[in-house]
Amino acid sequence: MLNNLIHKFAYNYIDKMFDRTKYKTVNKIIENTIRKIAGFFKQLDIFNKVIFFYRYFSLLITSIFFAASSQQRPKLLVIAVISGVGISAIILNSLYLCLHLLSVKQKKFTRLLVLIETVGNALILIPSGGLNSPYLWYSLNTVLVTLTFLDLKYCIFNLMIYLIITTKISHVLFNNEQISFWSVLSRNSNLILSFILITVASHLLITLLNKLKEERNKLIKANEELNLANMNLHRAIEYTMSMNRAIHNLVNQRDASMLARLLIEYTLDITKSRKAFFISFLSDLPDYENHEKYKDYESTYNRSIDDGDDVEPSGEGNGKEGAVFLTQACRNSILKQKDKVLNLRVPVNMKINGENLILSEVGSLYQSYGILGIVVKNDVSDVSNILYKELYNQMRLLSELGSIVFERYLLEESNNRLLINDEQNRIANEIHDTVFQRLFSISCAIHKLMQRQDIMQRQNDGIIEIMPDMDIKSELATMKDSVGNAMKELREIVYKLSWRKKGENVFQSDMLRYIDEISKLTGVKISFSLSGDQELLSYDVKRGICRIIRESTGNAIRHGECRNISISINIDDYFTRLEIKDDGKGFEVNKNIHGTGLGLRNMCSLVNSLNGEVNITSQHVKDEKSEKSERGGNDGQGTLIAVILPNNGFKGIFKEVKKGEAV
Template structure:
């Protein structure tokens, strides 16, 4: 009986031990599955973050804050796998919350954040917030001396989940990256104002030291001549007037030189063309690609709205060709005349099936932006893409510019 009891006890102990082992194995399997998912997401996130870093660098150089926030939403959704992402802008006086996802939450998000704004801005790490039974993770976007806004996304995983913890690190990274970009915007604005002030002071000093002094001497000369008209002979009056005329010519030359030094028409450099070339140079350095660029015609024929849209379309076209098409050569040509504007972007990337993309309504943000910007200019866009060959984008925009020749106006 004693042996039987001992054997029974041993079997029970062994059974308990086996159950514990099985339980731990199940836990390990679950953790391994989570780790595999997390590793897969991390690898994808690294690719997204590399592309995001390059895009942020380019958009920051352009000073495009709206484009930067839009890009932030796109990559925040990809990295965190969240359906709803928002940004609360502290620099805006109205429409503070920009949201990509469930728009029903927009009003409530703004009310809650506005109410607890001071407390939220004190956080250094992501914290959780509940809005209409929806969990959000939020974090301030700020530098050492300035608050820019609040970034957040809908949290769908439990706090113990590895993916959830990974998302917290990614959210913090996104916050720091965007804060650096906004800080650069802020410093660029200050630098630009300082440069403008310095240039204004330089021009004012130059005009005061040269042009105004000569104008003052001319005024004195004319006043003196008027007082002595009855005493001067005709020859002496002509001599005085010739002297005043020469002084006037000198003043005109000095003013012309100062005006021409501020005019890009005389210096031969267009800010529109130079901005595009700088963008292309940045892209070439970051991605090791070849991008021939040509512009035919004068960008004087473009309105400010057209310049902004064309600049963005070139950026979108090149960015899509590199990020999605993995292109190595991208040709960009822009033709401008008084009746029409034609932009052509051709790449040798892997291409895509446009019909399938259109049928599935899965157009990426880049293609959507191209269509929207073309539509805003009342133009037409054609996209021809072949798998394994590349993509060609042609944008045609009407350009009804009033050209004046003499007394005749031509539309």
């Protein structure tokens, strides 16, 4: 308020008095003086301001009263007294405030000044009427000053001196009745009492105000601390949220090039640095589209920080938005000193091309993925600096996070490769055991159809006899069904569909349909028997049995050229026994099982995976013999494939079967 008043005075009234344009120098001096006074008042606390104004106020009041009561006094004397007191007021006010503002530790100067003022206050009573002088009350200024800047004891001491001197002056100079000093004292006892009470009351008031001031300061300090704590809390929340975002986004990122970019972005976000970069050591990571711009997955970002003075883009791209710090030269310099960074597990401080960097390795125990770095301001680069310590810890955390996400990414990559491999094997095996067998049967049927036509042509001496329509139609219908089934199976294999997904138990009906279809297509008689509770079979066992039957029947027809096949499945509480017997020409088991074919090997590994045993017995018949007998050379022995599989209720472990070993 006071400052406003001063400014108002300066700009409204002084402007009117002086023409600003004419008296430029004077104007400047006035403006400077006013500014200084305003600045001076700004520094004063409430006590100083009260003291300052009370002195002028009391001077004004007492001077008015003195002038009013001085009709009989010479005018010159009145003017001299008033101006004397006024000048002393200005000097004393300035001196007290200067001493206080300069924080003069030794209070003896103030004490001396107070003592001089006390004596002066007493002496001013001589020309102004002794104890009846209005200036008697002007001396309360001294009381106020003493109580504010000094202590109560000194104040009482001064008051005593003042009262003694004033009483003595009154007794010596204004004692018309010639009464004793003590009588003067007792006559003015009320006055003296008032002085003492005012002093004590002022002391109490000032003490109270000081207490209030102290409390206020404490509150201001507490508020400041609270604000600081609040700020720190906000920063901590922001930091935690950034960290949380970083973890979430980095962990969910499946693109390697984006991993590096995200890592850089979150490094900038969390460390609040101007630039961050990542030098990758991973050569097998895929390039990403902006690889020219962000070569080696390096990227620099200039942050727009509010206090622009702090931001000084450096390096080659000085002053340009998005200037690249990590030039080839910088990269080489860092790589030259990479031993200082790698395997330390903690960030290091380095100066490269005049820039202060904090570098940290991103890597696991056995592999380094790259170096993460930030550019820090010169004033933060001191390791004892608290900001540096914070950056150091943040970089440590970020590089650890980077290590985890890169490690996870690489593990997932190799895992995916393995999964693809597994899936390829699964599809190949299933196609071999299912669709392939069907296609073979279809080709058999086509072959049979063509043979029959040939025979008919020969029998009729060149006269073409057309096969009855009905026969062809039914053969073709069977083939069509089989092709349809093969396509369905193919689809199921590719999309991993299963009976389980169909929601019904189609094990037996599926098997019977398949056998019927193969039998019709190839003309081989196939008998099928199933005993026991199918519910005891797990889904995998059912699938395994289907595949074994398909492969065995396929082999028996294709290689054994058999006429009959019998399939039996016997399920008891603990085991399932599966036997496939054909009357074909047989084969040398030991020789063929390690051949180029997949069927028998697949069968063995399938049974193995189901913890079962497989035994193959075959009576091999020589080729000449087989030629003699015109088909198959079958002497009724053929091949027997016996499989035994544990059911759900069985908890033992089967001995691994030696492939091709006879039962």
